[in-house]
Amino acid sequence: MKLEVRDLRKSFGGNEVLHGISFSVESGNALGLLGRNGAGKTTTIRILMNVFKGNAGAVLLDGKPFDPAKHQIGYMPEERGLYPKKTVSEQLIYLGMLRGLSAKKAKENMKKWLAKMEVSEYENRKLETLSKGNQQKVQLAQTLITDPKIIILDEPFSGLDPVNSQILKDVISEQIQQGKLVIFSSHQMSYVEEFCQQIAILNHGDVVLSGELKEIKREFGRDRLVVSSLEETPEELAHRLRDTFADLLEVEKVQKDRLIIRKKASDAKLKILERLVEQDVDLEFFGMYEPSLNDIFVEKAGDEA
Known part of the structure; x- marks a missing residue:
């Protein structure tokens, strides 16, 4: 499976913020989408997820127009979207069913992922009572609950301590090894170096560097x-x-x-x-x-x- 972004352009109110973004990533690999605040990372991801449309360009999956509604996608946005007043279990089951799982399978997967994230003890607690790190782990459990083949992670390590970061690192590494296609956006370069074989660096709405990380390092050295x-x-x-x-x-x-x-x-x-x-x-x-x-x-x- 190969996901390609080709010459993606986007304007808001006559101001073009993406000036022809292009990159690609294949199953079993992770792409690091990098850039400073305002570079265009989140706008690119939202177009990928069909939150809004680009003005020009295309997103292709195996050469055909990509419709995220027809695929299981694990999306972890930078602005977290879970319900603080609901218990962990009821919202994970609800979100799993909303994305096509049966109630039985959603409950089974919820328990599996909470165990993997080491937060099973909080299953019946309201999300707002958990620490920020544990909330983040629940968010990743939600992202992966349907066993998606495409995973998009926007700043997944934001605010995590080293122990919780390691748990997330292990889970993400396992997903890549299982052949998932991962797009990984982060300001924390050490994580990108650890996970990503490819990178695309955005600056002011342009891709200023992209390709295999090893080859890029060799060229820069x-x-x-x-x-x-x-x-x-x-x-x-x-x-x-x-x-x-x-x-x-x-x-x-x-x-x-x-x-x-x-x-x-x-x-x-x-x-x-x-x-x-x-x-x-x-x-x-x-x-x-x-x-x-x-x-x-x-x-x-x-x-x-």
Whole structure:
């Protein structure tokens, strides 16, 4: 199963907020949909869910127009939508039946998912009496109660402590391993790196970067090296390199305990190392730079920071 978004555009009151969004994701994979507030993530997800229509473009499933009403979709919106005055069990059963389950199957699945989320003891409690973390776990149980093949999660880890985050991480990982198609939107880059094979970064309504995360990291690390010294601070080492290595490199970033440098030629790595040894730099580390997703995100979407 392959879900494709092609050249999606959306305007509100004459102001175009999506300028041709395109990406795709297949079963057994997770796509990280990333962007700062206002980038267009939630608007894109709402069009996917047919909450409202796009002005142009298409959403396709296996090459055919995608109608979410004809598929079991687990959708966890950023603005949580459960009923605080109702008990956990009655609303999960109700929502399961609303999406096509029998009363018996809805009750069976409710108990299964509350057990998985480790909140079975709250089955007959009103949702508003639970902690925020436990409410979040109930929300994910609701998302998965029909065993959906397509799962869309908008900021699922918002406000969770490490223990509850781990429970959600285990459940989401299991869904991906079972061949589900997952779209995952989050500001927390560590979770995206953990789950997502593919990413699409949105900025001001445009996709500014998309593709396989491993390949993107490899490309961003190309021509960059990491250098640190046991004796010199990063600032001192940066000053030396700017003075005596200008023909070989540029100092790109001075960090707390290391430098990120960019080679001026593809074959300059060995020459840089030889000159560092000649100048008796007491190296702590010298090697290839592997950027974090956070580094990539800031570079591609951090223009206002």
